[in-house]
Amino acid sequence: MGDIDSFFVKYQSKFIMKIKNLLLPFIFIGLSTCSVLAQSKKVKHIVLVGFDGFGAYALLKADMPNLKKMMAEGTYSTHVRTVLPSSSAVNWASMLMGAGPTAHGYTEWDSKTPEIPSTVQTQNGMFPSLFNAVAAKDPKAKFAVVHSWEGIGYLIDRKVVQTVVGTKDDEEATLNTAVDIIKKDKPTITFVHFDQPDGVGHNIGHNTPEYYAELKHVDERIGKLKQAVEDAGIAKETIFVVAADHGGTGKGHGGKSLAEVEIPWVMTGPGVPKSKEIKGTVMIYDIAPTLTWLLRAPLDAAWRGQAIKAFQQ
Numbered sequence: 555m556g557d558i559d560s561f562f563v564k565y566q567s568k569f570i571m572k573i574k575n576l577l578l579p580f581i582f583i584g585l586s587t588c589s590v591l592a593q594s595k596k597v598k599h600i601v602l603v604g605f606d607g608f609g610a611y612a613l614l615k616a617d618m619p620n621l622k623k624m625m626a627e628g629t630y631s632t633h634v635r636t637v638l639p640s641s642s643a644v645n646w647a648s649m650l651m652g653a654g655p656t657a658h659g660y661t662e663w664d665s666k667t668p669e670i671p672s673t674v675q676t677q678n679g680m681f682p683s684l685f686n687a688v689a690a691k692d693p694k695a696k697f698a699v700v701h702s703w704e705g706i707g708y709l710i711d712r713k714v715v716q717t718v719v720g721t722k723d724d725e726e727a728t729l730n731t732a733v734d735i736i737k738k739d740k741p742t743i744t745f746v747h748f749d750q751p752d753g754v755g756h757n758i759g760h761n762t763p764e765y766y767a768e769l770k771h772v773d774e775r776i777g778k779l780k781q782a783v784e785d786a787g788i789a790k791e792t793i794f795v796v797a798a799d800h801g802g803t804g805k806g807h808g809g810k811s812l813a814e815v816e817i818p819w820v821m822t823g824p825g826v827p828k829s830k831e832i833k834g835t836v837m838i839y840d841i842a843p844t845l846t847w848l849l850r851a852p853l854d855a856a857w858r859g860q861a862i863k864a865f866q867q
């Protein structure tokens with residue numbers, strides 16, 4: 555707005571005034587719908603935290619003060635849809651690569667390479683991820699991936715992501731490593747993968763007291779990662795996202811029930827509306843385009859997800 559106004563002070567020609575009058579209704583619409591996600595120039599970092607098997611069905615019932623504080627301070631949906639099957643690798647790939655399985659080609663819970671040839675490949679031979687898109691705009695961007703489950707490692711282009719640490723299912727090591735990296739390196743994008751509550755879901759069952767007990771640990775990890783962002787001094791310029799790859803029912807997942815295919819997406823940071831629930835259709839493959847857009851980098855042409863900019867009422 556400020557820029558537009560000073561521009562008009564400089565050039566008060568009739569033609570320009572006419573354009574301004576034409577634009578005014580749109581500017582008004584922009585101001586009146588305060589639910590619009592702003593592309594803030596302040597955004598310099600993304601911390602994306604994914605919890606394997608965290609079904610959206612559990613979120614509202616769970617004792618998760620840190621995550622609920624994020625919902626109050628940010629924007630969220632408890633109805634984000636996974637792709638099918640509602641399993642891990644296929645969905646982590648979709649989240650990071652902005653497209654569905656028949657495009658990027660990772661189709662199984664444990665895909666290590668695409669079972670379907672990727673529709674396009676970067677020069678490094680992989681389907682483009684949000685790391686590629688952000689690196690294309692900012693070659694100096696720093697990326698870090700810390701993952702509990704080994705399967706994540708196969709989805710990451712190590713020629714682009716400088717720091718990749720796998721902890722072989724050690725959640726505490728994942729947390730501590732991610733905290734250290736955020737504080738020390740302040741990466742442009744940090745993706746942290748935790749293997750819980752999926753493990754409890756398989757061993758004891760989804761929607762059980764034990765599952766909710768594990769979600770308390772999940773919440774503590776969220777709190778510690780948020781604190782790391784504060785300690786790093788980058789909280790005001792960081793978009794912090796909590797998401798998941800799938801939910802579950804009984805002792806499994808992979809199927810088509812809403813308990814399996816609905817995941818949470820909770821996001822805070824500069825330009826993110828407060829206490830705002832996203833209505834309408836949001837897909838797991840919208841996450842990469844939204845985060846790329848928030849870092850003001852062009853979306854990859856091969857993606858099929860959308861940047862969630864304006865949230866329907």
Ligand SMILES: [Zn+2]
Nearest residue numbers: 607752756807
């Ligand atoms: Zn699982």
